Structures are given as structure tokens and as C-alpha cells.
Amino acid sequence: NKYWTIKTHIEDAPKEDDFYLKNSTLALSVEPGSKEMIVKNLYVSIDPYQLNRMKSSSSSQKTGGFAVGITPGQEIEAFGVARVVASENPEYEKGNFVVGVVTWAEYSKIGSNGMIRKLDPMGFPLSYHVGILAFSGLTAYAGFFEICKPKRGEKVFVSAASGSVGNLVGQYAKLHGCYVVGCAGSKQKVELLKEKLGFDEAFNYREENDLNSTLKRYFPDGIDVYFDNVGAEMQEAAVANMNAFGRVAVCGVISEYTDSGKKAAPDMLDVIYKRIKIQGFLAGDHIGLFQDFISTTSDHLRSGKLCALEDISDGLDSIPFAFAGLFRGDNIGKKIVKIAEE
Ligand code: NDP
Secondary structure (H helix, E strand, O other): OEEEEEOOOOOOOOOHHHEEEEEOOOOOOOOOOOOOEEEEEEEEEOOOHHHHHHOOOOOOOOOOOOOOOOOOOOOOEEEEEEEEEEEOOOOOOOOOEEEEEEEOEOEEEEOOOOOEEEOOOOOOOHHHHOOOOOHHHHHHHHHHHHHOOOOOOOEEEEOOOOEHHHHHHHHHHHHOOOEEEEEEOOHHHHHHHHHOOOOOEEEEHHHOOOHHHHHHHHOOOOEEEEEEOOOHHHHHHHHHOEEEEEEEEEOOOHHHHOOOOOOOOOOHHHHHHOOOEEEEOOHHHHHHHHHHHHHHHHHHHHOOOOOOOEEEEEOHHHHHHHHHHHOOOOOOEEEEEEOOOO
């Protein structure tokens, strides 16, 4: 069995050669009650937060037990869809599709307390269950509806808007009757947001030198909701342009992950006088919304009101390039690696 690991901790932007392939032998414990399984990985999720787990400073304490640090040489856990190939767990049998925490590997061993469940594809491609119908989708759904509490007609700004979470936030916001502007890092992405995903406006932040005036141009009447995926100067400019009682959902700060010197420092007087609410959140805290999220999202997918934007690379070998690409802006939509045929 081949799996990816890191050579040493990664402190800034990841590169392909920060990773190497290792071999392992997987064997099931046949002790009665072992409940172990071996699964063949089919699709795995490629997520920016993994970088924070690869840093030397990463610890379960810092992330509240959510994303524990990765030790060089160890397997790298990731969300994915797989097929059971051997099972000592009476609830699962060979051939079952499962979804949950696997590893960046050909095969993964799932322990008795593995975070995995049986998957009913519900007629959707299996890859949807790694992104739009899984954590990326729940992040967008919970972050937008629960944290931002949007009202019809409000003005919404979303950064990393062509990414996995961002594109969905924009699409949910349009379905909710909001005015939506997104920013992304290329002309092609900006066109896609406007032409294919129905954003009212979009801009390429790389071509703007003064983000504050850029946002004034797109929001002459101010921003009501900012869904922040990037942090740093974009967050500062967004807060400067917020309306009274505006809400900022801090979903992620990707521009700070690769640059430890970079930190958002929004003007706190603005926050006070405009009574702006800035709230971080973790999708995992909103698992109670999962059924609601799945039924709304799958209905919209079936009726064609929601578009699933996926960016799938082929083969286990492509994982380091796919992962490093997140921080270069290579991906358009949910970044997934297909490891094996169904
Ligand atoms: P994306 O699919 O959005 O991929 C990352 C994108 O971020 C890139 O394509 C790139 O697009 C953009 N980006 C990369 N570097 C920078 C930079 N320096 N400045 C600005 N933009 C940059 O990833 P996800 O949708 O999976 O994640 C989006 C955010 O949400 C991340 O910050 C992630 O950590 C966070 N997250 C939080 C969760 C939570 O529970 N709170 C759960 C899941 C994700 P571009 O071309 O626009 O630059």
C-alpha cells in the first residue's frame, strides 16, 4: 500500500517535493470485536486547512482538537469516499461505499472508532460526496445561513469566490435573493462567476492596488455580509466598507496560512461604531444542520438551480501538485483527487 507523507514540517507555501510516498502493509486484526476495516480509496479531498496541520506549531490544543498536527512520516488523514475491501466490522461488508476520514493513500485501515459511515450516493456522482454534499457544502451552508444570517436583498461579498466553499456561498446567496460580488485570482475565474454561477459582479483581486476603493466601487451602498475565506488585507478592506450591523463570517484566512507575518487587523473603531459582528466558525460544530443542508442542496442540484463546480485530478501521484496548487490558485471549484475507479 502506498501513502503520502511529509518529509518535515512545512512552514510556508507547500511544494511538491515536501512530500514523499511511503509503503506500508495493512493487516486486519481478527481479534473478536476488532471492527477494523480496509477500504480502497476512490476520491479524496484536498483542503487548505491541511497545511496548518503540517506546521511545526500545529497542535490539537491550538485547533481545539479539530485538526491534529501531522508528524513527518505518518499517514495524512483526509476526507474521502472509499469502498470496503475487507471488514471485521459486522455493520459493513465488502463492496460497501463509505464516506469519511481516510488517508492520502491507495488503501486505508479504519479502526473501530473511525470517523466513517456508509454512503448512499443518492444518484449523484461519488465525487459530490467529497465536496458539495460533504464538508465544503456544509461549511458554505452553515457559515452563510447560521453565521451571516442573511436577509433577502442584502449585499454580500465573498472572497476566494471560485473556490470550493466560496462558489457555493455565492450560489446560496443568489438563491436567497441577495446581491453578490465575489473576488478571485484570474480573469477566467471572474468570468465563470458572472457567466456560469450568476454572481452579480466579480473582480480579480490581483489586478487591484487599493482594495478599499475597489470595494467602494462594487458596493457604493456598503456591504452587509462578508464571507471571508482569505483574511489579511481583504478582511480589513471589507470591514472598512461594512454597513452598520454587518456580519463577517471568518471561514478561513488562506492568505495567512503561507505567510506567518500576515495578519488581518481590521479597524476596531469601525467594528464598534458600526456594531459589526465578526465571527469565526467551524463546519464541524454545525453537524446538526446536515440533514437540512443535504436535502436543500440535493434538491437544488436536481432542479439545476445549483451548479457543482469540481476540479478533479487523476491518480494518487497527483496529490502533492493538487495540494500545492490550492495556494497558487490553480483550482476552480472543489479540488478532489480521484485515486481509483469505482
Ligand atoms: P478553495 O477551493 O477556495 O481553494 C483555495 C483558493 O484560495 C485558491 O483557489 C485561491 O483562489 C485562493 N487563494 C490561495 N491563496 C490565496 C491568497 N494568498 N490570497 C487570496 N486567495 C488565495 O478552498 P476551500 O474552499 O476548501 O477553502 C476556502 C477557505 O475556507 C480556506 O481558508 C479554508 O481554510 C476555509 N475552510 C474553513 C472551514 C471551516 O469549517 N471554518 C471548512 C473548510 C474550509 P484565487 O484564484 O481566488 O486566489
